[in-house]
Amino acid sequence: MSQTAAPGDGTDCCPARPRSGGEAGSEREIVLVTGTGIDPALLEPLRLRGLELRTPPPLLSEDELIDALRGNVVAYLHGGEERATARALWEARHTLKVVAFLGVGYESFVDIRAADRLGIVVTNTPKAAADAVATFTVGQIINANWRIPRHLGDRYPYWRDPEELPHELAARTVGIIGMGTIGTRIARILTRGFGVRVAYYNRTRKPEIERELGIPFLTLHELAAASDILVVMVPETGKTRSMIDHGVIAEMRPGTILVNTARPAVVDPDALHAGLAEGRVGMAVFDGFYGRDLKAGRRLLDDFGDRLLVTGHIASHTRETMDRMVRQAVESIESVLQHKTSERSVGAHGRVCL
Amino acid sequence: MSQTAAPGDGTDCCPARPRSGGEAGSEREIVLVTGTGIDPALLEPLRLRGLELRTPPPLLSEDELIDALRGNVVAYLHGGEERATARALWEARHTLKVVAFLGVGYESFVDIRAADRLGIVVTNTPKAAADAVATFTVGQIINANWRIPRHLGDRYPYWRDPEELPHELAARTVGIIGMGTIGTRIARILTRGFGVRVAYYNRTRKPEIERELGIPFLTLHELAAASDILVVMVPETGKTRSMIDHGVIAEMRPGTILVNTARPAVVDPDALHAGLAEGRVGMAVFDGFYGRDLKAGRRLLDDFGDRLLVTGHIASHTRETMDRMVRQAVESIESVLQHKTSERSVGAHGRVCL
Secondary structure (H helix, E strand, O other), rough: OOOOOOOOOOOOOOOOOOOOOOOOOOOOOHHHHHOOOOHHHHHHHHHHOOOOEEEEOOOOOOOHHHOOOOOOOEEEEEEOOEEEEEHHHHHHHHHHHHEEEEOOOOOOOOOOHHHHHHEEEEEEEOOOOHHHHHHHHHEEEEEHHHHHHHHHHOOOOOOOOOOEEEEEEEEEEEEEEOOOHHHHHHHHHHHHHHHEEEEOOOOOOOHHHHHHHHOOOOHHHHHHOOOOOOOOOOOOOOOOOOOOHHHHHHHOOEEEEEOOOOOOHEEHHHHHHHHHHHOEEEEEEEEOOOOOOHHHHHHHHHHHHHEEEEEEEOOOOOOOHHHHHHHHHHHHHHHHHHHHOOOEEEOHHHHHHO | OOOOOOOOOOOOOOOOOOOOOOOOOOOOOOOEEOOOOOOHHHHHHHHOOOOOOOOOOOOOOOHHHHEEEEEOEEEEEEOOOOOEOHHHHHOOOOOOOEEEOOOOOHHHHHHHOOOOOHOEEEEOOOOOOOHHHHHHHHHHHHHHHHHHHHHEOOOOOOOOOOHHOOOOHHHHEEEEEEEOOOHHHHHHHHHHHOOOOOOOOOOOOHHHHHHHHOOEEEOOHHHHHHHOOEOOOOOOOOOOOOOOOHHHHHHHHOOEEEOOOOOOOHHHHHHHHHHHHOOOOEEEEEEOOOOOHHHHHHHHHHOOOOOOOOEOOOOOOOHHHHHHHHHHHHHHHHHHHHHHHOEEEEHHHHOOOO
């Protein structure tokens, strides 16, 4: 097998790839499927095409993933929490044609630059989860505003001070960072459903949404200063990583609730620690937390665990959303295997030699 | 002190009451204030009228309440979880003119028949809490639907079976029992905000709400059969007590979520136990639970604690709602002390001799 590029060597074009079905001969083609909650019935179209399914237990380490990708794995439906690293993709480069990511924010889970270089198509499932994530986020806004976890259990609340009482949602200003499909849905629910005052920041202004919902555009720093509850709903990219930094948190008024149901890395963990220590951040909500190996994340849990409301990346885990995402991913896999491309592909694979 | 009627003697008219300020002479008049979270500044109007405030610790027993009502207590702002029983009211009958209940559903907290007989005016604070209770209820609907308490903590969910996944809220039918101020608000949030299918039952049909929100009226049993999530939002009265009984629960489909943010007694605890055992009730939500002395309540917690989502009667505990309710209660107390009546009085006191 001739191979010219090495992982991380910075070349922009991909190596010549052996034709699958060439060397592999009549060996069965395999689809690796990770994660839990996937309805096996929805994978049937792949089996009917003669593909074999491989479903390892969840939470794969890098080495376990490399093992799972061994053999004639041509497609990889990424529905778990594992990272498809440059090394793992490199090891699978001779057979793997497509990584179909279940969800939108693939950036933390798939090394897209490595995939691009190796000519592996990466797809995601845009919009499939918008309803679920928006509803979940609004639920967590209410939970954080009411400090619900503190009240679970049949315990009459002893408010030592009326200042401790939660504020009514309709009396709060909610700032939304990121007015994409999900952010817009959250803004609609809050304004139309609850009559909440909403303002937003987005890389580009959205005049039609401003008109529809009557919500003003503010700069990121203005929004941080104006909000009682600040919701982060941007994809993780090089530009958004640590977007909520010391500067943004310094603008917040004391007690601001920070709701991050996007990827954790969008919030700088050290800045958050300082914000919680100063009291500017009253409570922080995460759906999926900083990796277990990140010291700053552990420090947050140790020092301010009672002011963090953390769930394990479940916002999109509804039956309907999962089914929708799996159907899209299966379609993308079929499309790439057949036509070498998919309408849901992300990254720069279009520019590389397939 | 002449006194002719005894508690529970069934007479419909009240005894002759001594004039306060008569025997009591120049003794300072006292207002008993119970509960926590009340802003003392809002009680200032009472102190400016020369009234003394008495604020005992929360969760009074009957004997403690009787003690707290001793002396020249002319008014009682009921903001706690204690029961103003017939015996307690009877003991206070010579001085007490008004019980101003903080909230709407006074029935479980104030023995209204005893108060009526003793000529003690009871007031409540209608509509003050509608926004808070409706928002809280929607939050708990989302929490129950997602089984959030199970997911709190940084733990990746291991769905053994896709059947375990929560359904999307927009894919559920929510049945609302009780289309009063709060029920209507919940229906508006669910339909306008989340696009949820809603149906309702109410003692009397509400054609204007049916038209506004496009929601159908069903009988109670039809609604139980049609709903994925059944929300109870009726005041507790003799008629609504145990309204959700074996018959209603028998209509439910397996896994129905029962959300009771009204008073617990509206749901028959034995019927609920059977419903949880059979699996018709998948999860039950309460804000305020059955009294600690009720065996059936303890049995529910022991046998199905992980399928109960219980908070301690906090739905109306927002800063804005509490302030609104306290202002109304203070006005009612002033009105009764000055004019012997209040526009917010409940019960039959109008019919008894004041």
